[in-house]
Amino acid sequence: MTQQPWTKEEFAQKLRAKGEVYHIYHPFHIAMNKGECSKEQIQGWVANRFFYQSAIPVKDAGIMANCWDMETRRKWIQRILDHDGEIGDERLGGIEAWLRLGEAVGLTRDDILSERLLLPGVKFAVGAYINFTKRASWEEAACSSLTEMFAPEIHQSRLDTWPTHYDWIDPEGFSYFQMRLNQARRDVQHGLAITLDHFETRRQQERALNILQFKLDVLWSMADAISLAYEFDRKPYSGIADQSICHKGFM
Numbered sequence: 001m002t003q004q005p006w007t008k009e010e011f012a013q014k015l016r017a018k019g020e021v022y023h024i025y026h027p028f029h030i031a032m033n034k035g036e037c038s039k040e041q042i043q044g045w046v047a048n049r050f051f052y053q054s055a056i057p058v059k060d061a062g063i064m065a066n067c068w069d070m071e072t073r074r075k076w077i078q079r080i081l082d083h084d085g086e087i088g089d090e091r092l093g094g095i096e097a098w099l100r101l102g103e104a105v106g107l108t109r110d111d112i113l114s115e116r117l118l119l120p121g122v123k124f125a126v127g128a129y130i131n132f133t134k135r136a137s138w139e140e141a142a143c144s145s146l147t148e149m150f151a152p153e154i155h156q157s158r159l160d161t162w163p164t165h166y167d168w169i170d171p172e173g174f175s176y177f178q179m180r181l182n183q184a185r186r187d188v189q190h191g192l193a194i195t196l197d198h199f200e201t202r203r204q205q206e207r208a209l210n211i212l213q214f215k216l217d218v219l220w221s222m223a224d225a226i227s228l229a230y231e232f233d234r235k236p237y238s239g240i241a242d243q244s245i246c247h248k249g250f251m
């Protein structure tokens with residue numbers, strides 16, 4: 001027997017309920033916001049998360065390349081500009097703001113851009129996200145961005161706790177988190193409207209929940225890789241080879 005679709009309110013509620021397994025609850029992130037991370041752990045997280053940051057506009061350009069709806073593209077393009085910044089606009093793009101966060105935690109730009117601290121596990125998780133959004137329809141890809149529903153809370157928790165716990169971090173570095181509060185809320189309004197309209201049958205709605213779970217898995221896997229390397233001191237090839245080995249390219 002085919003099950004009745006959930007109403008839009010019920011469906012939105014089910015999507016929001018997925019926040020229960022957001023990476024804000026990952027032990028590494030909990031420790032980070034309690035002030036329990038060392039400088040090296042914070043640096044490892046910032047350098048690795050940079051790869052996610054720099055992948056976001058590539059991911060969004062891929063979504064736009066699959067999208068024949070002009071109204072959607074006119075809104076979606078803003079996500080690329082938020083991260084890349086606009087020529088002639090003195091506001092920081094997200095990628096530049098993240099590089100400044102890197103400097104604020106004591107890394108050089110080269111430490112980050114050279115990818116020498118990048119962990120293969122983080123790279124694979126980010127690659128899975130990019131590849132999913134390339135293959136999926138733009139509506140499904142939009143749905144996969146909905147972990148952003150939960151992101152303002154994690155950005156806010158960093159703004160609330162880091163300045164006291166990590167007073168060695170130059171506060172200028174926090175502007176990325178500040179900027180994302182409103183940008184993420186606006187992105188979510190758009191992504192959620194697409195999702196609620198597109199996934200109509202119960203089967204489709206369940207698929208949307210599965211897509212959101214996929215994205216939660218991406219984020220959790222990144223945190224796992226960072227935690228293994230920096231919390232449990234088990235970087236890849238630990239004890240057998242140079243621990244900064246990681247293949248280049250191949251996305």
Ligand SMILES: O=C(O)c1cc(C(=O)O)c2c(n1)C(=O)C(=O)c1cc(C(=O)O)[nH]c1-2
Pocket residue numbers: 056094144145146147148149150151154155180219
């Ligand atoms: O710091 C975080 O925990 C976090 C999480 C997420 C997320 O939930 O995907 C994003 C961001 N930050 C972020 O800064 C960002 O620009 C972003 C874009 C997207 C996306 O899927 O399109 N997620 C996120």
